Amino acid sequence: MEQTRWLDDDEQRVWRSFITASGVLKEELDRQLQRDSGMPYGYYGILVALSEAPNRELRMSELACSSSASRSRLSHAVSRLEEAGWVNRRACPDDRRGTFAKLTDEGYRVLEQAAPGHVAAVREWLFDQLTPEQVRALGEISAAILEGFGASSENLPPMPPT
Amino acid sequence: MEQTRWLDDDEQRVWRSFITASGVLKEELDRQLQRDSGMPYGYYGILVALSEAPNRELRMSELACSSSASRSRLSHAVSRLEEAGWVNRRACPDDRRGTFAKLTDEGYRVLEQAAPGHVAAVREWLFDQLTPEQVRALGEISAAILEGFGASSENLPPMPPT
DNA sequence: CGACGTTTGTTGAATGTTCAACTTATCAGG
């Protein structure tokens, strides 16, 4: 094995700032959504992905991809969303292994009601803190990180309806 | 109430890229640490914070701050770390409400063993994907986001020992 | 002093996530 290339002080600072900032931001968004709309951030992403799909439904596997969730997480999450009446499951006719998840009308209404507060929070805590130049840079940086995981910057996930 | 200022297409792309990239990165680090060292990322941060403290111990409240954890989360986490024999609790003599958490020798050894793999992962998935200019920009962007939460860029959290 | 508000830390319940195992179905080759 090779010997470790430790982070120098600058890298150290950047790394800690980044991981802390993204963590705090996500936690605050989670809290905001939970408080105002009774769902964690991840569930919001699932509803958004469904809301943008044709007929507001997707195969579980596609939904997992769109919302960056593991199959297992999605399965559990959809069960909860189904209990809440926001999503329905439907068997896939073509592939008998498959399942469709479909956003219900009520789910869509809940999403419409949740979106403004969520977007306001994203704006306040992210975009309002950055210059236009920084926003552009952040986009490129994020894309580069995703590239590193082999995730094409295509089929990116969640956000507001309309 | 005002009417919502939705994200335009560019903002949309930046936002989704950012939240996805930071999420995937954190998940991969979590998986790497769990697999190679049997602890989640948050626990690693706690051990690092302790390792950097004088005498390798801190008041629970300071530790919570240093590792960006809620009091409750920290309390549960330290209980687990204590069961693992990596951390000890000790009553604070000055303030009888207080508790010190102290990294054990074994805990330090575990941390030493975990750090190289973790740093290698951070380097591979973050720094290796970015130009030096992007790294610099990411540092400033992260600091700006933290500023927005009133968190001074001071007392930033976790990373490798030595 | 002494009452009230604050800080510190813990706890238990509810919830979310992960991992591994499993079932069922599709697909590709022989």
Place this chain on the structure above:
DNA sequence: CCTGATAAGTTGAACATTCAACAAACGTCG
């Protein structure tokens, strides 16, 4: 057609995190 490999989705157990409630100790100000 049959077999083995792969893919889709679910499940349960173990674990982590959140929230609200709580207990105990400070601190302060009348």
